[in-house]
Amino acid sequence: MSKNPEFVKFDKVxxxxxGKVLVVxxxxxxxxxxxxxxxxxxxxxxxxxxxxMLAGFETPTNGEILLDxxxxxxxxxxxxxIGMVFQNYALFPHMTVYENLAFPLRVRKVEKDEIDKKVxxxxxxxxxxxxxxxxxxxxxxxxxxxxxxARALVFDPAVVLMDEPLGALDKNLRESMQYExxxxxxxxxxxxxxxxxxxxxxxxxxxxxxxxxxxKVQQLSDPAELYEKPVNSFVAEFIGENNTFNGEVSDIDxxxxxxxxxNAEILANPISVKSKGEKTTVSLRPERALxxxxxxxxxxxxxxxxxxxxxxxxxxxxxNLLGSSEFILKVPNSTSNLELKxxxxxxxxxxxxxxxxxxxx
Amino acid sequence: MxxxxxxxxxxxxxxxxxxxxxxxKNKIKAFVLVAPLLLFLVITYIxxxxxxxxxxxxxxMITNMLPKTxxxxxxxxxxxxxxxxxxxxxxxxxxxxxxxxxxxxLGQRLNKEKNGFNSTTKxxxxxxxxxxxxxxxxxxxxxxxxxxxxxxVEYWQAIKRTxxxxxxxxxxxxxxxxxxxxxxxxxxDEDRRIHRILWLRTxxxxxxxxxxxFLMGYPIAHLLATLPMKYSNLLMICVLxxxxxxxxxxxxxxxxxxxxQGVVNDFFVxxxxxxxxxxxxxxxNKVGTYVAMTQILLPFMVLPLxxxxxxxSPSLMRAGKSLGGTPFVxxxxxxxxxxxxxxxxxxxxxxxxxxxxYITPALVGGASGTLISNQIAFxxxxxxxxxxxxxxxxxxxxxxxxxxxIYNKLVGVDNIKLG
Numbered sequence: 106m107s108k109n110p111e112f113v114k115f116d117k118v119x120x121x122x123x124g125k126v127l128v129v130x131x132x133x134x135x136x137x138x139x140x141x142x143x144x145x146x147x148x149x150x151x152x153x154x155x156x157x158m159l160a161g162f163e164t165p166t167n168g169e170i171l172l173d174x175x176x177x178x179x180x181x182x183x184x185x186x187i188g189m190v191f192q193n194y195a196l197f198p199h200m201t202v203y204e205n206l207a208f209p210l211r212v213r214k215v216e217k218d219e220i221d222k223k224v225x226x227x228x229x230x231x232x233x234x235x236x237x238x239x240x241x242x243x244x245x246x247x248x249x250x251x252x253x254x255a256r257a258l259v260f261d262p263a264v265v266l267m268d269e270p271l272g273a274l275d276k277n278l279r280e281s282m283q284y285e286x287x288x289x290x291x292x293x294x295x296x297x298x299x300x301x302x303x304x305x306x307x308x309x310x311x312x313x314x315x316x317x318x319x320x321k322v323q324q325l326s327d328p329a330e331l332y333e334k335p336v337n338s339f340v341a342e343f344i345g346e347n348n349t350f351n352g353e354v355s356d357i358d359x360x361x362x363x364x365x366x367x368n369a370e371i372l373a374n375p376i377s378v379k380s381k382g383e384k385t386t387v388s389l390r391p392e393r394a395l396x397x398x399x400x401x402x403x404x405x406x407x408x409x410x411x412x413x414x415x416x417x418x419x420x421x422x423x424x425n426l427l428g429s430s431e432f433i434l435k436v437p438n439s440t441s442n443l444e445l446k447x448x449x450x451x452x453x454x455x456x457x458x459x460x461x462x463x464x465x466x
Numbered sequence: 467m468x469x470x471x472x473x474x475x476x477x478x479x480x481x482x483x484x485x486x487x488x489x490x491k492n493k494i495k496a497f498v499l500v501a502p503l504l505l506f507l508v509i510t511y512i513x514x515x516x517x518x519x520x521x522x523x524x525x526x527m528i529t530n531m532l533p534k535t536x537x538x539x540x541x542x543x544x545x546x547x548x549x550x551x552x553x554x555x556x557x558x559x560x561x562x563x564x565x566x567x568x569x570x571x572l573g574q575r576l577n578k579e580k581n582g583f584n585s586t587t588k589x590x591x592x593x594x595x596x597x598x599x600x601x602x603x604x605x606x607x608x609x610x611x612x613x614x615x616x617x618x619v620e621y622w623q624a625i626k627r628t629x630x631x632x633x634x635x636x637x638x639x640x641x642x643x644x645x646x647x648x649x650x651x652x653x654x655d656e657d658r659r660i661h662r663i664l665w666l667r668t669x670x671x672x673x674x675x676x677x678x679x680f681l682m683g684y685p686i687a688h689l690l691a692t693l694p695m696k697y698s699n700l701l702m703i704c705v706l707x708x709x710x711x712x713x714x715x716x717x718x719x720x721x722x723x724x725x726x727q728g729v730v731n732d733f734f735v736x737x738x739x740x741x742x743x744x745x746x747x748x749x750x751n752k753v754g755t756y757v758a759m760t761q762i763l764l765p766f767m768v769l770p771l772x773x774x775x776x777x778x779s780p781s782l783m784r785a786g787k788s789l790g791g792t793p794f795v796x797x798x799x800x801x802x803x804x805x806x807x808x809x810x811x812x813x814x815x816x817x818x819x820x821x822x823x824y825i826t827p828a829l830v831g832g833a834s835g836t837l838i839s840n841q842i843a844f845x846x847x848x849x850x851x852x853x854x855x856x857x858x859x860x861x862x863x864x865x866x867x868x869x870x871x872i873y874n875k876l877v878g879v880d881n882i883k884l885g
Contacts, residue, residue, distance in 0.1 A: 160784075160788055161787075161788075162784055162787075162788075181787075181793075182784070182787040182788050183787045183788070183789075183790050183791055183792055183793070183796070184790075185788075186790070187788060188788070188789070189784075189785065189788040189789075191781045191784070191785055192781070193779060193781060195779065195781040195782050195784065195785035196785075197782060197785070197786075197799075197800055198804065199803045199804055208786070208789055208791070208799070209789035209790045209791075212789070212790045212791045212792075212795055213790055256789065257789075260789070266788075
């Protein structure tokens with residue numbers, strides 16, 4: 106089966122509500138058929154607006170949205186055939202689970218037998234057989250969520266949109282639902298556009314993630330690359346934890362650069378710096394810095410322990426290092442645990458390739 | 467549960483006792499807080515309704531005036547002329563009334579029951595005054611000589627009908643019926659059935675006013691619930707503005723607008739809709755009542771609808787559309803069923819208010835636009851037949867309760883939402 110790499114296409118889409126502020130700026134985004142793509146970003150970054158434009162509840166101020174090669178900007182929502190899971194589930198409270206699921210089929214004038222079959226199949230997909238005659242109010246949050254997912258899928262839409270569907274669930278349920286939705290996606294191969302502000306949710310579920318900020322896609326890549334190789338300091342900050350150093354490039358060659366921080370100098374990987382004298386923010390993941398490293402590392406410094414916080418599977422250590430007292434270390438909880446005491450000095454090392462010199466904050 | 471395994475508190479007191487003790491203080495507090503309102507309701511609502519009820523069925527006057535007569539009448543079969551004892555009983559009762567100078571009232575009251583009683587009793591009164599009746603002889607024969615009506619069984623039957631201390635005659639009158647001389651219930655002549663027309667008209671006007679309010683209020687409430695805050699506040703003020711204006715002022719302004727030389731008619735003439743010498747009458751008939759009452763009762767429809775619509779998440783309509791429903795289907799299958807509690811509350815409220823409406827129909831209704839409440843007021847103030855007014859008021863109250871009951875059967879009162 107050949108998959109269309111431009112199944113959904115945002116082509117130079119701008120959106121403004123008041124004619125003064127652009128909430129979405131020049132959005133250029135291709136979504137492949139069968140892909141699970143997540144729009145991730147802080148609130149107000151324009152991700153939900155994008156979803157609403159795709160669903161047809163908002164019109165783009167400029168540009169076009171294409172679905173399978175057809176411009177859909179002028180097609181009303183009910184003719185787009187896009188399934189949607191809403192933030193608060195939006196189950197019809199006066200209908201039973203069966204009626205909720207049958208609604209999209211009934212409006213499409215599907216035969217009664219066919220409806221029964223499809224509803225049954227959709228319910229078994231979310232393992233809710235036997236709940237047909239319940240009212241939504243009689244279901245738990247997780248069950249309501251599953252019904253909402255089943256309802257969005259029951260009429261075999263080409264694309265399913267999910268607008269922070271797990272936001273109202275508690276942590277454990279959220280995690281198990283993440284896997285469940287991911288498995289449903291894998292088993293039926295539908296294209297999913299998922300909106301969330303929870304980065305761990307995005308990393309767990311997606312094929313690709315589009316990080317939104319300020320109406321723009323900051324980075325579009327798969328989860329591993331997004332975490333390992335953020336292209337700018339916003340993405341580095343937003344995805345996962347991050348130690349930062351603000352400084353100035355004092356020397357630069359192809360693979361490394363020197364960054365001057367006050368009176369010290371560190372080696373870093375030049376990502377978005379080009380020349381000497383540029384301001385930069387160096388980003389380093391906490392788990393990439395090691396205490397008393399066995400191997401030789403090209404950045405070696407001594408810092409003072411300010412605080413030790415026990416987290417069960419790991420211990421976080423806050424250090425005063427290179428003039429910043431916010432440097433965080435993650436020490437895995439292993440049998441050979443180190444004795445970490447506040448106000449002791451320890452040696453820290455990291456490789457310059459992990460320290461990414463990005464645009465200044 | 468047997469007494470052995472009763473749950474005890476840590477101190478060994480049965481749990482139920484302990485709980486009651488703990489709750490008692492709260493219960494007393496709650497009752498004290500409610501007490502003023504309860505007292506107010508009893509004094510201003512329950513007590514007057516009880517008073518109205520007794521007044522509407524009260525018929526003790528004659529019962530008290532003729533105690534001996536009615537005692538003797540218990541043995542009478544009511545078919546033939548009563549016995550000497552009944553005549554004697556009536557004679558002595560009447561004589562006592564003459565001494566107390568209350569015989570006139572009796573004559574009038576009996577005359578209502580049967581025409582001719584006034585003169586019949588007056589003749590007896592004159593004979594008693596002149597001491598012409600020999601109490602040692604047969605009183606029956608002497609009375610029949612005084613007036614031939616005393617020898618007619620219908621007159622005695624009429625007296626017997628007034629024996630019970632309570633009567634439903636006022637209620638029958640409210641439905642254009644009366645007790646026929648033989649005690650059965652009969653209808654008044656067709657050309658005199660005014661009350662039934664009024665009842666039907668009241669129901670009709672209340673029904674249509676409710677319908678108009680619903681048709682006009684639903685879109686307004688929807689707009690109120692969906693508009694952005696700054697516009698919806700303004701609209702809300704527009705809806706509530708009539709609330710803050712005196713009812714009388716509003717009705718009077720409708721009179722200015724609707725009269726034949728009024729603003730609306732002037733406008734119709736101006737745009738050429740009607741000829742100047744052929745202005746339609748829009749007041750002192752049903753049209754005036756409909757227009758003014760719809761406007762006045764509209765907020766009572768809008769507010770419950772609004773409070774229900776406000777709770778309906780806009781994402782439900784969106785979900786309906788995204789699942790493939792046209793805007794109409796999404797509205798009809800999703801939005802509308804969810805507003806039914808508000809529709810129920812609004813309609814019930816408007817209907818009940820409309821059915822007892824008084825001032826507006828009195829001022830703009832004219833002859834064909836008045837309601838039953840105007841008739842009640844008429845009897846309160848003009849004929850002073852308070853027992854009849856009370857009877858009709860209670861009939862109205864019963865009607866409202868019946869409607870409430872039917873509504874509860876159809877929709878369920880639990881489904882009502884007033885906000």
